[in-house]
Amino acid sequence: MRPFVAQDYVVRRRRAAAQARDAGLAGVLVAPGPDLAYFTGYAPTAILERLTMLVIPAQGDPTVVVPLLERGDLVAVTGDSLEVVAWKDGDDEYATVARFLRNGRWAVSDATWALHVLGLQRALPEASFAAFTEVLPMVRAVKDAEELSRLAAAGAAADAAFTDVLGLRFAGQRERDVADDLAQLLRAHGHEHVDFTLVCAGENGADPHHDAGDRVIVDGDMVVLDFGGLMHGYGSDTSRTVHVGAELTDEEQEVHDVVRAAQQAGFEAVRQGAACQDVDRAARAVIEEAGYGEFFIHRTGHGIGTTTHEPPYMVEGEEQLVEAGMCFSIEPGIYLPGRFGVRIEDIVVAFPPGHPDRALRLNDSPREVQVVG
DSSP: OOOOHHHHHHHHHHHHHHHHTTTTTTTEEEEHHHHHHHHHHHOOSOOSSSSEEEEEESSSEEEEEEEEHHHHHHHHHHSSSSSSEEEESSSHHHHHTTTOOEEEEEEEOOOHHHHHHHHHHOOOOOEEEEEHHHTTTTTTTTHHHHHHHHHHHHHHHHHHHHHHOOOOOOOOBHHHHHHHHHHHHHHTTTTTTTEEEEEEEEEGGGSTTTOOSSSSSOOOOEEEEEEEETTEEEOOOEEEEEEEESOHHHHHHHHHHHHHHHHHHHHHHTTTTTTTHHHHHHHHHHHHHHHHHHGGOOOOOEEEESSSEEEEEESOOOBOOOOOTBEEEEOOOEEEETTTTEEEEEEEEEETSSSSSSEEEEEOOOOOOEOOO
């Protein structure tokens, strides 16, 4: 993978400033977390109470305010591509940041502590603040070629982990044992961080976010696997539903077939210029027509990038248009309380008009129900 360089971050900051102008905002404020890493390459080893804040005004040059004791670490990453202003313990750090702000409405990164937003409100009472997700939801949504290559690599690694886990014994194992195996496989295939490995057996599969526990997997169980993490700084997130033993009931096969058809319908709805809610509607219509509408209890998808969940969201009411370079999940499911659940999830990237394909799946492991031992 090509490492990101200073110019990559300059381009991202300029794009954020342009989006802020278009939205009528005074600018963008970014605290440590995924957004700061995205705009500067700097990720402090610990996110503490001392204020670090990147200021990207809608007009003018960006500045980053940092505690004096962390200045050296930040400059080692950003070099001379950013103006760096340090404050020392005993200073009013909020007044320091306020020097670079003007009255108006500022977009604030979602990970910013409430402590810091309240401090800025005191320092600049005529300004107002709103979360990225509210006012600049697309600030990280469209990926460039290097970002797409990292997401594709993460997706391929997740596929490889799934292929390997199919060869493991499920019957007689606890959910947490399979989850641990899956986490090890993700790391073995290149993930530097594992965010989650959900293993939901039998009746636990009806809980979309069930945390793997001590429930012993037995022959005849449907098992929902949902797993992902970060590789080269970008996310993977995929779900497959497997069956322990070859004898599926007619109902289990039917539910799996419906979810698979819904996932395909969502994928076929992806095109530049479609609304995000159209993807949700396409997948949901298949499940509703089959009579399982009340058992599809979550949105169809979410964006992915430097975090595994980020805008855009494939959900009713989201009128944001799909743009080329957007990456997001398509993950319909059916959850029958007390019995079993099925979910199938891929990460998808949208292509521009004129491309021979409207979209591409970044996961390509089998979507047919897989039998495990």
